[in-house]
Amino acid sequence: MKRVTSVDVARAVGVSQSTVSRALADDSRISKETKRKIQKAAADLGYTPNEIARSLQTNKTNMVGLIMADILNPFYPAVLDLMTQQLHQMGKQLMLISVPAGFEVDDVLPSMLQYQVDGVVITSAVLSSHMRDLLQNRRTRVVLFNRSLEDFSVNSVCCENRAASIEVARRLINSGHRRLAIIGGRPDTSTHRERYAGFEEELRLHGLELVGDEIGGNTYDGAYEAALRLMKGRRKPDAIFCIADVMALGALDAVRSKLGMKVPDDISIVGFDDIPPASWPAYDLTTVRQPIRAMVSRTLSLLFDPDNFPPMAVQVPGKLMVRGSARLSAPVAT
Amino acid sequence: MKRVTSVDVARAVGVSQSTVSRALADDSRISKETKRKIQKAAADLGYTPNEIARSLQTNKTNMVGLIMADILNPFYPAVLDLMTQQLHQMGKQLMLISVPAGFEVDDVLPSMLQYQVDGVVITSAVLSSHMRDLLQNRRTRVVLFNRSLEDFSVNSVCCENRAASIEVARRLINSGHRRLAIIGGRPDTSTHRERYAGFEEELRLHGLELVGDEIGGNTYDGAYEAALRLMKGRRKPDAIFCIADVMALGALDAVRSKLGMKVPDDISIVGFDDIPPASWPAYDLTTVRQPIRAMVSRTLSLLFDPDNFPPMAVQVPGKLMVRGSARLSAPVAT
DNA sequence: GTGAAAGCGCTAACAA
């Protein structure tokens, strides 16, 4: 069965194809009567406009590309969920690519651009300068989500990573911890660097330095091993800050189930993100909540606001969720 | 800067536009020399074919639509990850929609079809007969993932839900459990019905019946409450089968942290899916593993195999992962 | 208020 086009509708009503197009676009010049007839015929025939043809003509696809580095980190499904829903409400569609391990944005972005997506959201480690130029030349909007670039040459939406990490460090120190360690994610990500820097900076302010720092690769297993390495060190930490919740869960399980330690009595663990399992009683993780909904909204605003120039780095505040995995005393007024 | 088209490449080389098109499609009739020149010019100018225009002409977009009911169930991110990667390898793209709570496939599918996706994968509760007809008329392939229809009118890929659930029941009964209960997901899904039926059937075979059955809505919180309701019943279960891991985690936390029970000493909990947290020491959940990779591969085969007709219901075996959350004795030879 | 016609960037049939 041949697909029904606007020409079929036109023929059925006895008007020209362009009139159909106008009527369905609710053009003010078309008479009420004609519109009604066309709408009826369209419904009867089961006509729906071909977005591909429309896109070719208007040079606008209403598709947004999303390049995700690690969907398997439980932080991201919520992002994805909100993103598709908000886009759908705006009458837009999402094209998704998950970057396989060992690949970069550069490897997958071009295939997405061939589909002429109107904008691209990237939640990945790095964006090469080559790709940045490419996007700029095409005038394809980009927003980095949960990532940023030092030189502000690209839009980005992040949590206030530094500030939040400073708060974590301060609260831990004020509560009597002195041997602090950190489990990082991937050193080539801005989130890693900012959280690491903020945490360490606050330590120095108190005349302390890290008793250990390990890389967990933003995975549960990676952090599990990292925590064990930390606990084998000369100076055993009394608190570990994991820059992502999924790693905090790994660290927690490592010290509890493998080393038989009590949390928070023997050691405090703090995460970042506030993924669903963080609030489950089995973990009861103290962590920094990222305001996902706000971050997604801001991302889409940056993507579609026509006079968003020059690119900007949006930062939204995180919120410390005090739960049971860290021995924290009441905050000190400042 | 205007986007560079095949016409620009043609002009640069001094050939016709169609020659460019052929050269880039590696048409055998074009001379080596011309091809080389065209490829060079294309690279120099940064030309990449416009997939939208190509799609309009070929009536084939190489896009697959994926409609996901609950991305927030930790079972699905792995599916998504594999799906995008396998598609990308095939040179295809994925268009994703997450169905918001309170909406149905019918509400989102049409907007996807306007983009002329070549096929649709659905992991949702129900597919109305109206939509089924629509898809059939358009000759748009559909595969239900982790869902099936009784009448086999649509392709589907599922785990052997019944068989696996029967095995769970048998193992529990053979290990001495007598008061079995179940926490279901959503009664309007095939997975719910099949797992429920298999489990109950095996019980009856042993002259037992469920001491309780509750609905957990496929969420952690829902199952947490459901478990508490079960334990308030007249006959308290000594084993609970949760038809999805995310619910098993909720049930586990409920009986452990809220009721202070020991697992598996006081009660056995078994799940279904084998999501990552299931194997974490904090849960150590006995569950049925769904072979996601195989399921995704089969799904894409069904979608693209040209002579896949009539529709078929593919079933792949699950695998019982025996861990610590259920008191199971060694399997009895049959 | 409506129609005719051009054209978005490509593929593919037909010519040469």
Place this chain on the structure above:
DNA sequence: TTGTTAGCGCTTTCAC
């Protein structure tokens, strides 16, 4: 081996 031409299904001028 290459060029010419006709669309794919739409939007959007320009006429009337």
